Amino acid sequence: MDGGPGAAGRDTGRDAGRPEERRGSLRAALGGLTTRGRSFLAAGLAATVCAYVLGQGDLLRVGVLLTALPLVCVAVLHRTRHRVxxxxxxxxxxxxxxxxxxxxxxxxxxxxxxTGLLMLQDQVPYLLGPRPRFVLDRVEPGGRREVSYRVRSDLRGRYPLGPLQLRLADPFGMVELTRSFSAYDTLTVVPRTEALPPVRLVGEAGGRGEGRRRSLAMAGEDDVIPRGYRHGDDLRRVHWRSTARHGELMVRREEQPRKPHCTVLLDTRRTAWAGSGPDSAFEWAVSGAASVAVHLLERGYAVRLLTDTGVPVPGPEGGTLDIGSPDTTGLLLDTLATVDHSGEPGLSRAYEALGGTGGGPEGLLVAFLGVMDEEQTVLARRMRQRARGALLFVPHGLRDPEDEEERLRVLREAGWTVLPYVPGDALSDLWRRADRSGGAIGRAG
Incomplete structure (x- = not known):
């Protein structure tokens, strides 16, 4: 079978051929005698001894036959089991x-x-379901058999599949040998993503190119780098000073919009979340972070995924991913498939990692935070100053209602668009509410 993503290469498991390996393998084959095989062997030995003592030739022939039959089955199975x-x-x-x-x-x-009767059993983690078993009656020389089974998990993660175990049996049921292959594969269960509506983020309409126009204005007319006139160029963009200098029509270069940036912050502190399992608030936050990151990547944003540890997702440019990177979405989802609770006491490392661009505020900040005490609320207020627009998803009902409402009020006054949720809420509905809030989500410049 051709290799590829999720494909294991052929695994024949042939022995190296050393004498000690062959002897150990033969002992294992003798240990594979079934109850029937051991009974035949014991009966044959007993008949042989009795025939020798009593001098009965016919009984001796029966004893030899009973003894030889399981041993022949062992020999045949021992020779063929390494050729599958x-x-x-x-x-x-x-x-x-x-x-x-x-x-x-x-x-x-x-x-x-x-081959004789074969039974296949694949090693599967219990979270994916029961271990599949298949019985193959007979495989002719050079033949092949293909079987399949389904796996499913409610919990994200990386699950090893294999190694495959093969049990061989002879037609008489004398010997059963179990053989384990060495190859295995990994199934990656990523968080579910939800399609988000293409809402118009505040400041997006005039945002593209704004930073470029500002830098041109600050540079002054003399610092503009012109280019030669091309058919179809707007005559209002003709740079007359450069035209006089070069003796041909020169125009100002097109204003190049800067790529919008967004940081998706996921709080993974163990103390910030309550409950566990696929329906917990933390799993909702992980799925929400994946959905927002994928949505913004598709809209042309350069996205950085950050956790409270301050370490961004590995990316080509300091953890920043864009849709032009190879398998960008896969890299993002693979990282979120294995993200787990951290032992961080607070959000200070995430605050330091935000930093801002060139000393100024970053673009859009979308945060999924858990329960915050007074110190973490202060840090969240300071984070808002490092982003031009900020959207906060926070679980509702994990602490005292009055205290929770006070924290959210402080964050709203700091400029956050705060959207409380409970596990099971549709992220797309919250995303539309953020658009209708009309004030706090800004596009990165």
């Missing part, structure tokens, strides 16, 4: 939580002899 190749393919290898993925198993008989 297996491979695995995941479809897809990255799946949202609560969605199903299909695992395809392929078994090839690469020996010159047909």
């Amino acid at each position: 190749a297996a491979s695995r393919r995941l479809s897809p290898a990255r799946v949202p939580a609560r969605d199903e993925a299909r695992v395809h198993l392929r078994l090839d008989n690469v020996s010159r002899l047909p």
Whole structure:
């Protein structure tokens, strides 16, 4: 089977051929005798001893037959069990939580002899469901068999699949040998993302190119770098001083808009969240952060994902991702698939990591924060000063209502657009409410 994302290479598991390995393998084969095989072997040995003592030739032949039959089955199974190749393919290898993925198993008989009865069992974490088992009656020489099963998890994470175990049995049921392959694959269960409406963020209409126009104005007329006139250029952009200097029509260069930036901040402090499981407030926040980041990437933003530890998601430019980067969305979702609670006492590292651009405020800041005490509320107020627009999603009902309302009032007065939520709320509805608030979300410049 061709390799690829989520595909395991062929795993034949052939022995190296050293004498001690062959002896150990033969002992393992003898240990695979079933109750029937051991009974035949014991009966054959007993008949042989009795025939020798009593001098009965016919009984001796019966004893030899009973003894030889399980031993021959051991020998045949021992020779053929190392000539079976297996491979695995995941479809897809990255799946949202609560969605199903299909695992395809392929078994090839690469020996010159047909196999007996085979039973396949794949090792699967209990969170993905029961261990799948398949029975294959007979595989001809050079033949192949393909089977598949489905896995599903409500919890995000990275789950190993494998190694595949193969149990071989002879037609007489004398021997059963279990063989474990070495290859395994990893299924990545990423947080579910919700499609968000393309709302108009405050300041977005006139934001593109504004910083560029400002820098041109500050540079002065003499510092403008012109270019030659092209057919279709607006004559109002002709730079007459450069035209006189070069003896041909020169125009000002087009104003290049700066790429909008956004920082998505996810609070992972263990003390900031209550409850666990797929329906907890923390899992809602992780899913919300993924949805917002993917949505803004699709809208052309350069997105940075930051946690309370102050470490951004690995990206090509200091953790900043944009839609032009290879597999940008996959990198973002893979990181959020494994994010867990941290032991950070507060948000100070996240505040330091925000920093601002060139000493000034950054663009849009979208934060998913948990429960905050007075100190963390002060830090959140200071974070607002490092962004041109700020949107805050905060869980509702995790602390005393009066104290919670006071904290939210302080943050609103600082300029945050605060949107309380409870697990199960639709993020798209909250996103529309943020647009209708009309004041606090600004686009990065």
